[in-house]
Amino acid sequence: MKQLKFLYTRSVIYVVALAVAVISMVSLRKCQHSHAGSDTGSAETDTLDVAIEYSPLSFYTYADTLGGFNYDLLNYIAGRHGLTLRFHPVVSLSQSLENLDKGSYDILVADIPLTYQYREKLNFLEPVMTDRQVLVQLRDSVTKKPPVKRQLDLAGDTVWVIAGSSVADRISNLSQEIGDTIYVRPDSVNGAEQLFILTAMGQIKHAVINERVARQLIKDYPQADISVYISFSQFQSWIAGGRHPWVADSLNSWIKQAKNDKAYKTLTKRYLK
Numbered sequence: 001m002k003q004l005k006f007l008y009t010r011s012v013i014y015v016v017a018l019a020v021a022v023i024s025m026v027s028l029r030k031c032q033h034s035h036a037g038s039d040t041g042s043a044e045t046d047t048l049d050v051a052i053e054y055s056p057l058s059f060y061t062y063a064d065t066l067g068g069f070n071y072d073l074l075n076y077i078a079g080r081h082g083l084t085l086r087f088h089p090v091v092s093l094s095q096s097l098e099n100l101d102k103g104s105y106d107i108l109v110a111d112i113p114l115t116y117q118y119r120e121k122l123n124f125l126e127p128v129m130t131d132r133q134v135l136v137q138l139r140d141s142v143t144k145k146p147p148v149k150r151q152l153d154l155a156g157d158t159v160w161v162i163a164g165s166s167v168a169d170r171i172s173n174l175s176q177e178i179g180d181t182i183y184v185r186p187d188s189v190n191g192a193e194q195l196f197i198l199t200a201m202g203q204i205k206h207a208v209i210n211e212r213v214a215r216q217l218i219k220d221y222p223q224a225d226i227s228v229y230i231s232f233s234q235f236q237s238w239i240a241g242g243r244h245p246w247v248a249d250s251l252n253s254w255i256k257q258a259k260n261d262k263a264y265k266t267l268t269k270r271y272l273k
């Protein structure tokens with residue numbers, strides 16, 4: 001229990017420190033970016049409020065450095081099109097989706113699988129990469145092998161997922177495929193990184209998160225196992241809100257352009273290989 005309290009305390013301190021760093025960074029960027037070079041053709045705004053998930057792949061801080069695939073790609077696009085980005089680091093996906101719907105943000109950037117069911121509900125943008133979901137579990141302390149070796153072994157078991165994510169739909173479909181119930185525990189507080197750590201520490205039994213995030217984290221938690229795939233590869237996309245109608249069309253075009261640039265290939269090599 002003391003270990004778990006330490007984890008939560010460390011996470012809170014870390015996120016607060018990150019938020020302060022981002023505020024300072026945004027203030028600097030406002031002074032540096034030109035406001036005359038926007039390709040939107042709109043005088044409404046050239047500042048976008050971006051809710052960005054705090055995770056090893058999307059957005060992270062190391063010492064005094066900020067980085068991440070989504071973070072760097074956003075900054076590259078902003079630099080090309082004269083935009084200022086105001087970042088809002090988030091952990092809870094369900095709360096972020098609510099705030100996006102309320103108009104608090106222009107876009108939500110997170111590790112979100114693009115599925116048919118969610119495309120009907122949300123305004124997904126041009127995909128930025130592909131990923132798949134994996135099961136996070138502890139290896140047996142003696143055999144060093146995972147207790148769940150295939151999807152069928154999850155019958156009657158419980159997995160934790162991020163609340164608001166389409167992963168819950170995938171688990172529901174998997175239950176039908178194996179002909180047995182898999183119980184889902186949506187977590188509205190923790191993100192993928194926290195669910196991984198809680199599993200690796202033995203606080204929860206199973207979690208399902210994106211593989212690219214899991215592969216970053218398992219380097220520090222070798223007692224965890226991520227060998228069981230829960231889904232096939234899926235497109236990962238950002239989500240646009242409805243506050244500024246031009247945002248979705250413009251970003252779709254800019255993302256397509258960016259994926260043909262050398263800078264995009266450099267980012268994928270740095271973060272995704």
